[in-house]
Amino acid sequence: MSSAAIRVTNLSKCFDDVVAVNDISFNVGRGGITALLGGNGAGKTTTISMLLGLLLPSSGEIEILGEDMIGARHRVLSRMNFGSPYVDLPKRLTVRENLTVFAGLYGLKAPRQRIEALSGELALDAFLDRPTGQLSAGQKTRVSLAKALINEPELLLLDEPTASLDPDTADWVRTYLQQYTERCGATILLASHNMAEVERLCADVLMMKTGRIVDKGAPDELIRKYGRRDLEEVFLHIARSDTDRPLREGNTAQ
């Protein structure tokens, strides 16, 4: 069995003349949280979409939890999940109805017990029977997280999990994610624009720019390497530099 949760080899995606992802390779080891960073249009969402099997690559290989994601994605989809504030759940369905549907899609043996457990962990009880469209941003984020965790995934892909949340709720989400990885040994790959969040949560960082991975390493290593005070300055340095050469050496994030 592969020791990597994610193994990406020479992955590219072109939309007509536009190269969205350009020949990237990386591994993400099992357990812990890795960040996928980059400015708008860097290729993060395209990469995550390919990892989820929502988008077919133009070329390259993706192995998730030891399975070929392109040829046999249904073998592994029940072991992974994703969450994004930019992808909605049906607004007219109650939180319980939405979670019940996804429990069925992921083939849970005891959906009610799982929903009750998540409801307790994520404090959903007060609005479990309210339409999802009537919830506040913070409540929706918790529901989105509950949906992402419904199948107790070994691999969780998150797109800006704390976007548009107040500092208190955002901190609560980060703490929960840390506890989840520690408790379940799960792997999280998250895309974020919040560098403080990445420094706090992530053991490793993949930096993307114009469809390529231009650097990778632990947050502290990158800060030292670029001679900056924090990851935000590293991000700005990379974003504003002319460099978009792909990193070739040591294609391992962990």
Add this chain to the structure above:
Amino acid sequence: MTGSPNIYPDTALSFRRIGAMGMRYVFLLRSSWTRIVELAYWPLMQMIMWGFMTEFLRKSDSQVLQAAGVLIAAVLLWDVMFRSNIGVAVSFLEEMWSRNLAQLFASPLRPYEWALSLLFISLVRTVIGVIPAALLAIPLYHYSIFEMGLPLLAFFTSLMLFGGAVGLMVSGIVLRYGMGAESLAWVGIFLVAPITGIYYPVSVLPDWLQPVAWALPSTHVFEGMREVLATGAFRTDLFVNAMLLNAIYMAIGLAVFLYIFHIARVKGLLVQTGE
């Protein structure tokens, strides 16, 4: 790790997943009483209008109507086909409107399971839509379509299948070309309405158009319906032809739907829906 013990092993076709999607559409339907009323509204209006038309033609000693209730039966059966088509297409559009395809297809749901769940909810929506109109025709016009007996079940099944096949094709086109093609969900089925012999026999059509009409399963159903109402005889040949054609159209509908789903994965349309 090879998967949670709390999850059933994955299978290529899961009735659990189809059931989950069916449940989702039932939840959506019951969350809005106006949508339930809307389902029955048009069939009722159509039936009332054509019922009065039938009354008028009877009082005028018209020879047009050889069999009592032929127009009411025609309008109810046309509505079965229309509702079946729109039941698939509108349920599909619900996913586009709620920008939810990425959530669904990041799960183990297969596109053909989704198609089957769309056909299931289409059946539910059609029954909700057409049954009230059929029942109201009994006190209003002393006409019960249920007196047709088993042939009615055959006609219903055949029209459900054809409407569903067209709905899958239309849904595929909307997925490929986006919400700009949304109106096809409502108007697509009307392409066949003038030539499929709903209110008049195929012999009325010009000679060159008749083979096209006979290539539609619905034409065999409406001709069969007139035969039952006029003579009481159920034409098995027409029913067999209809079901054979249905098998072809359903295979084409599914193939178009699955092919366009593949195109959507190539072009990233599953991530962009609703925009």
